[in-house]
Amino acid sequence: MVKLPVYLDNNATTPVDSRVLEAMIPFFTQHFGNASSRNHAFGWEAEDAVDQARKDIADLIHASDKEIIFTSGATESNNLALKGVFEMYRDKGNHIITINTEHKAILDTCSHLEKSGAEITYLETGEDGLITIEQLEQAIRKETILVTIMYANNEIGVVQPIREIGALCAAKGILFHSDATQAVGKIPVDVIADNIHLMSFTAHKMYGPKGIGALYVRRKNPRVKVTAQMDGGGHERGMRSGTLNVPGIVGFGKAAALAKVEMQADAERLSKLRDKLETALLELEESYVNGSREHRLPHCTNMSFKYVEGEGLIMGVKDIAVSSGSACTSASLEPSYVLKNLGLDDELAHSSLRFGLSRFTTEEEIDFTINCVKTAVTRLREMSPLWEMFKEGIDLKSVKWQEH
Amino acid sequence: MAYSEKVIDHYSNPRNIGTLDKNSNTVGTGLVGAPECGDVMRLQIQVNPETGVIEDAKFKTFGCGSAIASSSLATEWLKGKSVDEALSIDNMDIVEELALPPVKIHCSVLAEDAIKAAINDYRVKQGLEPFVEDKPTHH
Numbered sequence: 001m002v003k004l005p006v007y008l009d010n011n012a013t014t015p016v017d018s019r020v021l022e023a024m025i026p027f028f029t030q031h032f033g034n035a036s037s038r039n040h041a042f043g044w045e046a047e048d049a050v051d052q053a054r055k056d057i058a059d060l061i062h063a064s065d066k067e068i069i070f071t072s073g074a075t076e077s078n079n080l081a082l083k084g085v086f087e088m089y090r091d092k093g094n095h096i097i098t099i100n101t102e103h104k105a106i107l108d109t110c111s112h113l114e115k116s117g118a119e120i121t122y123l124e125t126g127e128d129g130l131i132t133i134e135q136l137e138q139a140i141r142k143e144t145i146l147v148t149i150m151y152a153n154n155e156i157g158v159v160q161p162i163r164e165i166g167a168l169c170a171a172k173g174i175l176f177h178s179d180a181t182q183a184v185g186k187i188p189v190d191v192i193a194d195n196i197h198l199m200s201f202t203a204h205k206m207y208g209p210k211g212i213g214a215l216y217v218r219r220k221n222p223r224v225k226v227t228a229q230m231d232g233g234g235h236e237r238g239m240r241s242g243t244l245n246v247p248g249i250v251g252f253g254k255a256a257a258l259a260k261v262e263m264q265a266d267a268e269r270l271s272k273l274r275d276k277l278e279t280a281l282l283e284l285e286e287s288y289v290n291g292s293r294e295h296r297l298p299h300c301t302n303m304s305f306k307y308v309e310g311e312g313l314i315m316g317v318k319d320i321a322v323s324s325g326s327a328c329t330s331a332s333l334e335p336s337y338v339l340k341n342l343g344l345d346d347e348l349a350h351s352s353l354r355f356g357l358s359r360f361t362t363e364e365e366i367d368f369t370i371n372c373v374k375t376a377v378t379r380l381r382e383m384s385p386l387w388e389m390f391k392e393g394i395d396l397k398s399v400k401w402q403e404h
Numbered sequence: 405m406a407y408s409e410k411v412i413d414h415y416s417n418p419r420n421i422g423t424l425d426k427n428s429n430t431v432g433t434g435l436v437g438a439p440e441c442g443d444v445m446r447l448q449i450q451v452n453p454e455t456g457v458i459e460d461a462k463f464k465t466f467g468c469g470s471a472i473a474s475s476s477l478a479t480e481w482l483k484g485k486s487v488d489e490a491l492s493i494d495n496m497d498i499v500e501e502l503a504l505p506p507v508k509i510h511c512s513v514l515a516e517d518a519i520k521a522a523i524n525d526y527r528v529k530q531g532l533e534p535f536v537e538d539k540p541t542h543h
Contacts (some may be wrong), residue, residue, distance in 0.1 A: 309471075311467075312415075312472060315407070317471040383464050385466060
């Protein structure tokens with residue numbers, strides 16, 4: 001029997017692996033020292049644990065341990081990277097390039113910088129959710145100081161051509177930051193081969209705890225610096241002050257060490273399950289996969305079921321925890337900007353579900369999900385006037401709708 | 405978001421889903437909303453022209469649970485009412501009955517619009533003037 005509800009919202013957050021939790025527990029009550037306390041064993045134990053975690057995390061992304069700056073999570077890492085680079089390199093130029101399907105932590109930080117005199121270019125992705133190297137090349141100016149492009153998208157899972165982007169930035173002498181929140185721990189990420197100079201990622205998307213993340217800041221070829229955004233004790237090489245979250249860091253380290261060993265097998269198993277889910281749901285008429293199916297993460301898919309509204313659908317699949325691109329899931333009446341930016345019709349954007357699988361997802365859960373979604377879509381279509389019109393051959397675009 | 409029990413009941417067991425003959429003179433059809441807004445309601449009434457009583461009502465809705473529940477409730481209320489009585493159904497009655505939260509009030513507005521549109525369609529078919537609201541009564 002499948003335990004309900006089935007959790008398939010792993011792009012939002014993953015559960016903590018019990019092995020991670022086990023590694024963390026002693027650092028709350030036993031080894032509770034402040035990693036900055038240099039005068040006693042409590043401090044040394046904490047510092048040793050942080051050092052080990054830093055090595056494990058660096059190792060996962062082919063960095064060196066000194067290049068890992070701990071933060072509270074990817075949002076803070078993105079803020080520190082963008083604001084810190086802009087302040088540090090302002091005299092070299094004020095132009096930053098990003099893409100229009102980034103997470104709000106990037107887009108809103110960019111708007112903030114625009115108010116401080118930055119000029120931002122937002123590249124538009126194609127229907128597949130990807131940008132091309134030619135688009136990026138054309139956008140580069142002599143004032144460009146930073147390119148920030150996400151590794152993999154949180155809503156549709158598409159993976160950008162990071163290695164080509166990194167090579168181009170390196171050739172042009174421009175800093176390259178990537179928000180790799182969805183990628184690290186799921187697919188191989190190599191900051192050297194990818195020519196990444198700064199990279200944001202977080203523990204809670206890879207079976208670690210919430211509240212701990214990292215910013216990779218390169219030390220060689222080139223040596224990168226960011227202006228601190230918080231004043232204080234000068235921790236983390238002066239780039240991020242604040243007492244280190246030792247239990248969180250230990251958990252993050254353990255999650256990274258586990259990912260290093262298990263990532264490939266997880267990815268192979270999950271892509272088979274994802275494909276099974278997707279193939280079965282594509283048997284429904286007028287169902288679509290959003291974004292590139294070639295360049296994407298192995299464990300997720302975003303699908304639209306035309307003529308069914310997303311929130312109504314979510315209510316109909318209450319035994320599955322998923323998210324929707326529908327307007328109704330947000331306070332605004334706008335559907336997902338990521339899906340709209342792919343050029344999707346609003347109806348399709350409103351009709352989307354995002355499925356994210358995890359290390360703990362079972363085949364039984366996927367079978368249950370297939371059945372549940374198929375039943376709900378079929379039922380809701382029977383009560384959808386749009387489905388009836390579609391079946392009668394009426395072109396919905398020719399109807400004069402009364403907008404409200 | 406937590407739904408009220410009544411919304412869940414109407415969503416799970418919608419009353420009066422279906423289609424009436426939109427070409428019949430005694431059927432009024434209201435189609436309101438827009439796909440890009442995420443809500444489309446089609447509400448139909450079958451009126452006895454002798455008595456002016458709504459003898460049957462059907463709906464189909466593309467939308468969230470609250471939109472489905474609002475239109476399902478509307479069909480329940482319409483049956484057995486005279487056309488004139490039906491005009492007095494206010495969106496806030498629906499909000500109250502279904503305990504809709506503020507972000508879902510637009511679903512009830514849409515249901516009221518659908519009722520009025522269906523009545524007007526019927527009136528025009530019967531050679532009557534469409535009913536015009538003096539002022540918007542939406543809350």
